[in-house]
Amino acid sequence: MPYTSHADLGGRLGFGPVVQAAEGTVFHADWESRVLALTLAMGATGCWNIDMARAARETLPDYLDLSYYEIWLGGLERLLVAKGLVTAEELAAGHAPHPPQPFGRILMADQVPAKLAAGSDASRTPTTPARYRLGQRVVTRAAPVDHHTRLPTYLRGRTGLIDRIHGCHVFADSHAQGVGEDPQWLYTVVFEARELWGSEATPGHRVSFDAWQPYLEAV
Amino acid sequence: MAHEHEHSDHGDHTDHSELTEVERRVRALETVLTQKGYVDPAALDVLIDTYQTKIGPRNGARVVARAWVDPAYRDRLLRDATAAIAELGYTGRQGEHMIALQNAAGRHNIVVCTLCSCYPWPVLGLPPVWYKSAPYRSRVVRDPRGMLREFGVTLPAETEIRVWDSNAEVRYLVIPERPAGTDDLDEAALSALVTRDSMIGTGLARTPTES
Secondary structure, three states: OOOOOOOOOOOOOOOOOOOOOOOOOOOOOHHHHHHHHHHHHHHHOOOOOHHHHHHHHHOOOOHHHOOHHHHHHHHHHHHHHHOOOOOHHHHHHOOOOOOOOOOOOOOOHHHHHHHHHHOOOOEEOOOOOOOOOOOOEEEEOOOOOOOOOOOOHHHOOOEEEEEEEEEEEOOHHHHHOOOOOOOEEEEEEEEEHHHHHHHHOOOOEEEEEEEEHHHEEEO | OOOHHHHOOOHHHOOHHHOOHHHHHHHHHHHHHHHHOOOOHHHHHHHHHHHHHHOOHHHHHHHHHHHHHOHHHHHHHHHOHHHHHHHOOOOOOOOOOEEEEEOEOOEEEEEEOOOOOOOOHHHHOOOOHHHHOHHHHHHOOOOHHHHHHHOOOOOOOOOEEEEEEOOOOOEEEEEOOOOOOOOOOOHHHHHOOOOHHHHHOOOOOOOOOOO
8 A cells, every 4th residue: 555644744735723722731631641641651662663653643543633732642652563563452441461562761850851961862873975055956856655644745846045054853755654764964954935835925934844855856 | 424523612610411423433543553552641641731731833933032032043043953951951752853943124925835734743732623624735835825814914025935835754843033123122022023824934923013
């Protein structure tokens, strides 16, 4: 079955007005906070990486009908079952008769502050020089791919300029597929709005995104 | 089962017979993961408390206020935001690779993640619902002026607008312009003028008379 992301929303029309919210409300129900914590705690076990988690969420068939923490819940349930850590029957019953599977490391309460403060550095030491230089014109890959990617559809096949060079970072496309970190040079590429939206673009509007080197070709 | 959460803010205070479907699923999930020994229930409480009471947009407001009063700090922030933000004690998850974007007369920056909800947690906390929502993610890259108008912000026609789609692991913090008439305010008073939205770029810092 082809890989389909339902999360690739940039430039799409018809989603209506933004519903704003005052600063200060973090969760709208207790269950949302539990989903956040369960997701972070299971992520810390190392049973999957952040790109696999994004892939699990964005391919939920009913993604656009779900609230954000419902998406996180669905993604977490999927990953757990796919990795064999729990069964769908256990989730339905709310009870775990089967013994645990071998897994990475449990995140204990006293480890949480240090774990969050350390984060997860995505940068890696380069082994090759960067192919592109600041100010160089590049064009993004036009063809869709049949796996998780961080090249949004609205930016495919567009010409822009290399605006920043961030060093080498873990390549999300490879990482999500479980084929290793595959570090690649990461750039910020900036586009004139006219290149993206044609005559409806307003002057002085530019859009940029962060592109791993495999997304780009020299013009 | 979409949007059931809107009717279910009783959470743990509800008895089981009144649980919504999504609450039942979450409770089942937590029970299974705890019984398996995959999660430490006390760790879950620490995680929640961290993002409810310790890590939020007041962190970023302190960074901005420091940048307003201390030009040397501002220069460090613009050169290496990750290190400069760490000077104030804010580091880690979803802020490992920070870039500070300075708004100024004629130049306005706005941040989005069109693919999910990437957001600089150590300085802004967890993102608001609208930031994660389809309307914002779809439209801000295409019609930023229209989006700003929805947020009550009208910029001069000649102001250049740059929208940053933060789709990789680099995270962006907007440094809003310091409002006029704040010369005699100290750093703490200035930080109170720095709103969450002004650090995303969908708002401006408040003036002293607005706050």
